[in-house]
Amino acid sequence: MTPIIDYMALSAVLFAIGVIGVLIRRNVIVMFLAIELMLNAVNLAFVALGRRIGSMDGQVIVFFVMTVAAAEAAVGLAIIISMFRNRETVNADELNLLRW
Amino acid sequence: MPQWLFAFLAALAIIGALGTILQRNLIHCVLGFALVLIDLGVLFMGLGAVTVGFLQIIVYVGAIMVLFLFVIWLLNVQADTGVRGGASLGLKLLGAIAAAALAAELFVIFSHAPKLREVRTIAPSFGSVATLAHVLFSRYLIAFETTSLLLLASIVGAVALARRLAGQSAAIAALPPRSSARAAEARREVA
Secondary structure (H helix, E strand, C coil), rough: CCCCHHHHHHHHHHHHHHHHHHHHCCHHHHHHHHHHHHHHHHHHHHHHHHCCCCCHHHHHHHHHHHHHHHHHHHHHHHHHHHHHHHHHHCCCHCCCCCCC | CCCCHHHHHHHHHHHHHHHHHHHHHHHHHHHHHHHHHHHHHHHHHCCCCCHHHHHHHHHHHHHHHHHHHHHHHHHCCCCCCCCCCCCHHHHHHHHHHHHHHHHHHHHHHCCCCHHHHHCCCCCCCCHHHHHHHHHHHHCCCHHHHHHHHHHHHHHHHHHHCCCCCCCHHHHHHHHCCCCHHHHHHHHHHHH
């Protein structure tokens, strides 16, 4: 059997990869995917710790995170579509209209 | 879950995650992320969360990933510069080091929790549809009903945002577009 700490280590690594993705890529769609990657890393930690303490709460939280991620994906992609329509770019560096 | 299977799935998840952030072609990024999601679904099932594992595959891979692919197809975005371009190399290096430090810090915190090393057996009903539904519809009932409101609001919001309104974009279109030569080329083609 795999101890829970291995799952937590995998979760930490996936979260860090998501952070790197947001930091090094300028394409908003890839940045969005990296954010989803971080959400999933946290989901893994929730399920693993929920199993450790023998509680269903962790899985219920994962269910809610999935719902929020679906809503976030729908609204976020709609924003990206609207942004691309107006500026014809998905590069985050070129979207500097509100920059001081 | 046996240790070798976990090692295999963990390696697959990390490869998929690295592919997600390092590939140049956006479709490859999304497919790498789909690999991570399926992999995590299997890990959930191995942890006893069978319902959540199946939901992960159906909702994430079946719906959200298809939405991403659909948007990439709709925008017709060509392969971008990948990790090159954008911020300077020093900033990227700093970001990567900071993220690695974050992972190391999390791991140190976890390794100081001795109870995480124990292996605990669970009841066979743990993670089944009935158990999940019982918790969901008793203790989390209000939160569950609120999610339906959230989904409704996000549907309306997504439609409102993605819809093209007549005359709405005129003011924004008047601004000089700072897009690449590709956009200018496209505009010339239309003209």
